[in-house]
Amino acid sequence: MNIENILKRYKIPYIVNVKAFNVQCPVCPKDDPDNGLRCGLFKDNSGFNCFRCKKTGSLDFILDKLTNGIYEKELENDNITDTIKKVFNPETEIQESVKSYSVTLPDSVPVTKELCSKWYILRSFLKKRNISIETCQQYKVRFSIGGKYPLRLIIPIYDNDKLICWQGKDVTDTVKPKYVFPSHAPIANYFYFPTGFQKKNRIIYIVEGIFDTWRMGNIAIASFSKKLSKEQQLKLLKRNFSKKIVFAWDSDAFRESIEAANDLSSLRDGVGIIRLPKGQDPDSMGRDEVLKLKIKWM
Numbered sequence: 612m613n614i615e616n617i618l619k620r621y622k623i624p625y626i627v628n629v630k631a632f633n634v635q636c637p638v639c640p641k642d643d644p645d646n647g648l649r650c651g652l653f654k655d656n657s658g659f660n661c662f663r664c665k666k667t668g669s670l671d672f673i674l675d676k677l678t679n680g681i682y683e684k685e686l687e688n689d690n691i692t693d694t695i696k697k698v699f700n701p702e703t704e705i706q707e708s709v710k711s712y713s714v715t716l717p718d719s720v721p722v723t724k725e726l727c728s729k730w731y732i733l734r735s736f737l738k739k740r741n742i743s744i745e746t747c748q749q750y751k752v753r754f755s756i757g758g759k760y761p762l763r764l765i766i767p768i769y770d771n772d773k774l775i776c777w778q779g780k781d782v783t784d785t786v787k788p789k790y791v792f793p794s795h796a797p798i799a800n801y802f803y804f805p806t807g808f809q810k811k812n813r814i815i816y817i818v819e820g821i822f823d824t825w826r827m828g829n830i831a832i833a834s835f836s837k838k839l840s841k842e843q844q845l846k847l848l849k850r851n852f853s854k855k856i857v858f859a860w861d862s863d864a865f866r867e868s869i870e871a872a873n874d875l876s877s878l879r880d881g882v883g884i885i886r887l888p889k890g891q892d893p894d895s896m897g898r899d900e901v902l903k904l905k906i907k908w909m
């Protein structure tokens with residue numbers, strides 16, 4: 612967190628000391644207010660300490676107080692992207708927001724037991740990948756029989772209940788590309804959130820693909836690629852997001868995960884990585900084995 616940028620942005624008077632930025636204390640008693648600049652916000656982001664009233668606490672808390680709650684509100688509302696962009700990098704031009712677009716699912720039917728009994732190719736794919744019909748139903752997975760994308764699992768991708776994209780996975784394992792997306796959907800701006808995902812989970816794992824998140828349960832989100840976009844990074848900076856984020860990309864993407872974790876750790880605390888054994892991904896290993904791996908914190 613760049614404290615000085617925030618103070619400037621909210622026009623809060625301050626002086627710079629060796630270890631802290633000093634501001635007028637917003638929590639000194641009302642009948643004995645701070646008439647100097649005696650509340651220190653520590654440059655190492657460890658919190659604040661008022662030298663008059665002796666109160667201490669987190670930066671978030673004191674910034675809320677200093678801005679009469681505006682700081683809190685801005686972080687919570689939908690303009691978070693712009694807010695954090697300004698806070699972390701005031702020189703960055705705010706990019707034009709993503710043009711409005713709409714996505715519709717291709718012709719397909721929900722995956723059910725009946726459907727699987729009719730379609731051997733679907734049934735054997737699910738069996739081979741160890742995906743249950745219950746999982747398909749939980750994630751609203753569909754199957755495209757014909758049309759433009761024949762014999763593909765159609766997996767809808769939502770962001771806050773809005774359909775933003777879908778992924779079509781070839782179930783014959785013979786057709787390329789293995790995965791298709793609607794080309795106009797800005798998928799790189801988003802993550803795949805599994806059903807029941809809680810942003811406040813103690814630790815959240817970032818995995819590459821949708822099947823990885825299914826295997827990990829409600830503690831993992833998928834990045835779809837081996838690099839985080841600016842928009843994805845910004846989602847992970849929201850304050851209501853988990854305190855700890857661990858990269859768990861496929862074993863062949865370990866190098867990329869170090870880069871991404873380094874990048875993210877310059878913006879927030881609590882970033883770590885795990886190294887998957889050669890040839891493995893979270894889907895092949897399973898949740899329990901992934902959770903046993905030692906986390907290296909950045």
Ligand SMILES: [Zn+2]
Pocket residue numbers: 636637638639640645650661662663664665666
């Ligand atoms: Zn005080």
